[in-house]
Amino acid sequence: MSDNTTTSNTNTGSDADTDASTDARERDIRTDGTGIVAPDDETPAWSERKNRSTGLSRLTYEYFERARREDQDLRQESDYVERDVLAFPTWPHEIIRNLAIASFFTGMILFLSATLPPHIGSPANPSSTPAIILPDWYLYWSFGLLKLGPLNPELAILGGEKLMSDRTYGVLANVVVVGVVAIVPFLNKGSARRPVEQPFWAAVGVGGVIFAFTISVYSAKNLIPMNVHLLFDLTFILPVVAGFVTWAVLKTMREGYSYDLNRRYYRLRPPK
Incomplete structure (x- = not known):
């Protein structure tokens, strides 16, 4: 005891x-x-x-x-x-x-x-025009929009002539793209802080980034070892595919993410 x-x-x-x-x-x-x-x-x-x-x-x-x-x-x-x-x-x-x-x-x-120091090439020759002229890399997307001549429609009512020149059509494409980028923040007025909370707008963002990359590659089509028509098709197909895949993946993750978020912030009991 x-x-x-x-x-x-x-x-x-x-x-x-x-x-x-x-x-x-x-x-x-x-x-x-x-x-x-x-x-x-x-x-x-x-x-x-x-x-x-x-x-x-x-x-x-x-x-x-x-x-x-x-x-x-x-x-x-x-x-x-x-x-x-x-x-x-x-x-x-x-x-x-x-x-x-x-x-x-x-x-x-x-x-x-x-x-990786930058390579300094030979000085430019003012008496000869280079075969390929490209702007700075951060303007490739705009330069690529100027090359959208194949999308410029030919109207039968005008005898197969185009309503505007390819140059004017490219400038109008720049205005449309910049306008869409500027108006997106006014359309998306949600309070989401993470892509999984709004899969649609996350897919729009991913598609826009991929399109900026593909149109930049298309602007240097003379330097790309690929068929020009295939490169033109991929320029518009890849952003749509990337946006759809992003939307589908985030949509499937949303249910589990919402449960984890609610369990953390709202202190809900786990489902039985």
Whole structure:
């Protein structure tokens, strides 16, 4: 009987010590920038702790962990049923994140400029016109729209003549494309922040990006080792196919994504 009593007292004492140590760790974990940032459900290895101890890596790690804990704590304390709109102060959260991203891209630009310097060709000859004239790469899409002569209809009522010249037709195509790009933000007035929440507009965006690429390739058709008619067809077929595939994939992902989103933000019970 005494042995059982002693064992139970020992277990009770060990449980109390465990609870006390747990409470002490929870008191040390704070989100005001002065405490210890807790790891994400796992104990970091020695090398990870060493990498996080100094420099930008530690600041970045603390920023993401502290932001995650602040978001989690605020959502647990909130009484709202709908999704809460939370934000973080500029310093240190936004500043550290922006510095990390800017430093990464600056380093990549310096690395590429040092390892792959641009080739300087021979000077241009002002007395001869080059065989192929192309604008800067970021204007290839506009230059490709100027070459849409095959789409310029020939009207039988005019005796097979075209209503406008191919050059005018290309300029009109530029106006139409730029107008569509400018009006899309006014048509899509939803509050979605992720493509899976609005598959249609995500498909429109993917199709537009693919079309910008294909029409840019078509603008340099003289340099592409492919049949011109096939290249012309792919210029308009690939954006439609890419947009449809994007819509179909996001549509199938939407149900599971909505459930995960609702379970996180609205605290719904999982379906039985």
